[in-house]
Amino acid sequence: MKTNNQPLVSVIMIVQNGERFIRQALKSIFDQDYQRREIIVVHGKSYDATLDILHQHDGLTVIQQEKPGISEAYNMGIKAANGDHISFLSFDDIWTPDKLTTQIAYLEEHPKIMFTNCHTTYFLEPGNTKPEGIRQQWLEGSHPARIMETLVARKKVFDVVGYFNPALTTAEDVDWYNRAAHLKVPSFMIEKVLLNKRIHGKNSSMQVNQNNKNLLFALREAVKRKKSSS
16 A cells, blocks of 8 residues: 555554463454554553563564553653554454554544544454353444554544543543543544453453443542533
8 A cells, every 4th residue: 555645653562471372363454455654552561471572573562651550651652643543453353454554544534533432343262261251242243342452533532522531440431431422522433343342251441340440530520520520
């Protein structure tokens, strides 16, 4: 695909102890038919071969995470990004080859839209049982997903909505999307499957008790914003 006049997209991946799946996730980035991109990997303190695997790949900018937490890692990646657009992929998930092309094309054709999401399929990693936090219907068919791995946004949207809340260890995306909705930031859901999300029991969002606490926090904050503006 031609790269002339294409906007640069920054792909941000955060990872800690991801040796089992990260090669496949990286391959799905390298296999994108959208070529004008940079890949920023924010690496936490891994105790496995993750860092060795990252060093085996060319074309990566690897940043060592300074403060703990998913939000802190995302924020580091965003601040380091040079792209006009920002996208995210977890080390255990897989993009379809046309993901960036599809979402960036929509943003280019609709200059008022600040970010896009897309549909996803969820699949259970062989040998794993369905985690408590996963509904059976999620594993059937495709679903619209307003999550990090489906997000492609203009970088300037983070100047409007702000960065991710470092107080949240999960549900940081729920809180961010709630803030964007409160500010009426224009967005669009692309009705196409562009992400295959792996379920394997150790997903951060499957930490049910902590995730529920953070979801409740995000909901309360959304209610406070609504009351203060009414």
